[in-house]
Amino acid sequence: MKSSKYISILCMGGLLSLASCTDGFESDNKINGSFDDIVKEYDFQKYTTNFETIQKGIYFNYDWGEGTTWPWQTFQNLNHDMFAGYFHDFASKFCDKNTVYALEAGWTASAWNYTYNYIFPVAHKSTLITQDEAKYKHFYGATLILKVEAMHRIADTYGPIVYSKFGKNEANSVDTQEEAYKAFFNDLDKAVEALDAYLKEGGKEDGVKSINMSNCPTASRWIKFANSLRLRLAMRVSNVNKALAASEAKKALENSYGVIESSAENIQISGKGYQNPLAGVAGWGETYMGATMASVLNGYEDPRISIYYSPATLADHTEEYLGVPQGVYAKDGDPNYYQSYSFINTKTIAASTPAVLLTAAEVWLLRAEASLRGINPKSESAKQCYETGVQASFDQWGAGDASLYLASKGKPTDYINYAAGPGKDMKALITTTPDFDDAANQEEQLEKIITQKWIACWPEGMEAWTEQRRTGYPKLFKVQTNNSNGTIDTDIMIRRLPFSQDDAKKDPEQYKNLCTALGGADNGGTRLWWDTGKNNF
Template sequence: MSIMRYYQKYHNVIRASLACLLGIATLASCTKRYEGYNTNPYLATLEQQLADGFLVGRNFPDMVNAVMPAGDPAGQTNFINSYQLAYSLAADCYSGYMAQANNWNGNTNNLTYGFNLGWVNEQFRLTGVLMAGWTRIRDATELSGDSLQYSVAQLIKITGMLRVTDSYGPVPYSQIPTGTFTPAFDSQESIYRTSIAELGRAADILHALGANAGTPLAAYDQIYLGNYVQWAKYANSLKLRLAMRMAYVDPSNAQRFAEEAVSHPAGLLMTTTDAALQKAIPGRNFRNPMFHLSHGYNELRMGATMDSYLRGYNDPRIARFFQTSAIRPGVYVGLRSGIEVVPAVYQPFSTLNVADDTALPWMYASEVSFLRAEGVLRGWNMGGSTAQSFYEEGIRLAFAEQGVTMPADYLTNSTARPINYVDHSVGNRYSMAARTDVTIPWENAGSFERNLERIITQKWIAMYPNGAEAWAEFRRTGYPRIFPVGLNRSNGTVNTEIQVRRLPYPLQQYQENAANVANALTLLGGPDNGGTRLWWDAKP
């Protein structure tokens, strides 16, 4: 279902539902003679539903699962397919984290840049779910005056919309709440600038009012259990992430926004307990789709780039992330993405070490430390300390977040480097030399680019398995150095070495919203293919 049709389906009932609820509370004003017959004494009043958080709270799980599909209330498995189409067959593999042991459409698919224009509609459908939930919360909080609950909804909305715009570029956004079947596309620049302003307002409100407001969303909030203080920290940390994304396209404002985020009194995500994790809570369905894709569908596998870096660095987190292979028992074996896959050959490669209830990360505190390290490297005021200190702090936090002991020499081992990738299939067809020799220890005399590569490489490891963010950072900085596809079926529109920069627009958008898609291409500034760069993808 397209974003417009999904949204229209729910938009028409949003205000009608609220009107009915209002009608329950004020029925006598409309039917003065028949209130005794028309009022259901067992139905909660609007005031009661607002008081226990139900009217607003029930929408948060829908919004959260539109950011990352992970289970559904009916206990069905549609979330697995949804996550696979939206992220597993795109960002999770483009980021170098994972690869697929299947060969859809004769190996002409998203992974080999022969895009399936039906698959790429899933993020648009999820946007409809996200914005429908957000609109219901907006309307309900307008009635209740609850700016804290609205601020949390804003943060979830921004998190989800950024994943979408970072995949395509211009996307429908500001006109979606009008319910039109054909919403205009907003430029990525406008989405970013609007989001940064909204993040600032949300942080202010959550910091000023949240500490003494209790946790009315505890039963609905799968990220922070209704803790408004934690949401305020997340708001600032997300603002810092957005600011850094602008570093090459608008460096002066990027610095200003980053420094605002760091200096905000609500603070940032700084400890392991601060992590924004989508997880199971009592009464809310949660299942990790990657568990099913790796062990049920028997498709999702460890990426070759992870193989090269983690084994080269002797990084013990490899056992936390992946399982040893069946093709070489006791050995971790990754798989190149975008190759000519024969399922029976590649299925014995390393699976993901993930369970049905493993939480999904939206943001770790370690990422914030790496962002601050890069900020200092760029000459920004990141609240004291040196780039090296923030960098090393990020690594320590990243190990702690995974519950893995960091080797004593990890920060000082100057000989550990990424290793060559060995395919281990018959003929080693897709083996490739390591793409870099970057080491772990900080170099005070090192160049800007060399130390930036260190920061991003370690941030990339730490953010696993958040493929959407890892792919965005690879495009922004060029790091880490990811193995290219072995089979490029883009007909020349995507450079194999530069790699894919975006997803093309879905066929359904052309069929149902063609005029606005044409305008979107003007905003994009290039053709609708995987080789066109996004607004922030501006590094020379």
């Protein structure tokens, strides 16, 4: 009997087997959530592997049979990173797809498919294994935090998701995005409670060190991670539910363990065989500087420009930083023309470079926004937090002292398109400057905060694109060619990615429930719950 249990549980404990157990929407309702003590003990032997898998699956770098680079490129780089204005891949085979809003279904479904087939089931099972075991409280708390970190990215990409009712065999297991966010906050409550109890009961601070890949060597640091993540999500809902944002910001900033405050505490994935997939895509020659990045960093004379990107090699423009606009076709149909434009700095992003998920710079800038909105319980001004956040980003990248930069009134430059000619030049849309003006109105101050957060979040395009949609900042250059057949407005820009159509065919009822929860057409033009189209102070 015991051996038969061990054999049957392999489908749940082994990652590759999990893929066959979670095929499409339908399987979301068919995962058994019950474990007896023997099975729990057996599964815990697999927990180390599962914990690593979850961490590798956020900034996706798990090889399930197609390598690690291509899955991540479709998971994030050809979607979020490009729509955020960070990078552009002008390969001729890609120029007629996402860059011109002719969304490639296989790419747009990638984040959904990989997460539900390989990552979320592992996180779900790991919480079931540990939730009732006193000796596993620290693992339980850490897993919940990672689960929220992974799944808010999916909700922010698509909208409604399967989360709180995953594995419960309910007829409709879909959460609206609002329901998902409330479940995220609830899971963060549980995580902090579990980790705090673990420490107060005499648990070792370094109890998760041996399987940690997230730069959280102590239980206290995991609580800081949770608090910082809570603050991120609190600001996300601030335009649509200020009361919820205020209560969650208060929890985050008044918790005795604190939030991330220095670059040494940045949440970043490394070790145990993890390789930064952005470096892999760069190795294919497909990560060029975005046009808005060139406009902003050049205009601000930002020292991070040479850290993020390499100078162009275009004749008569060597040593300049030139970006590629979204939605452009190469000169005379020759994609090689843009190969002389600025490329990612491969010394900065190498295979061994940790994948950064959440930084002190971001957290300080979140605090700045909370102060601006009047929901920061601490006695700190928006300007104070803003300037501390910018300096934290400079510290992170080794860019030196930010004091002169923070006094600068430099403005982004107009874009000159040397490839397509004068008719394709663009006036800068951004006029805000790095200096923080106390006399400016809230909207102007918010633009400064988010523009600097956009620079600081580089190269993590998922968070950058999400914040750009939420706030409208920074003001990105519009797509040059729009082939969306009217589903995406050029001026409003892309708002989300469509659900997986393969899964829609496998479970049309679940797909219908997702679309109902979305409240609009399943295309790139439909706004998400927190995307109100304006900033409500």
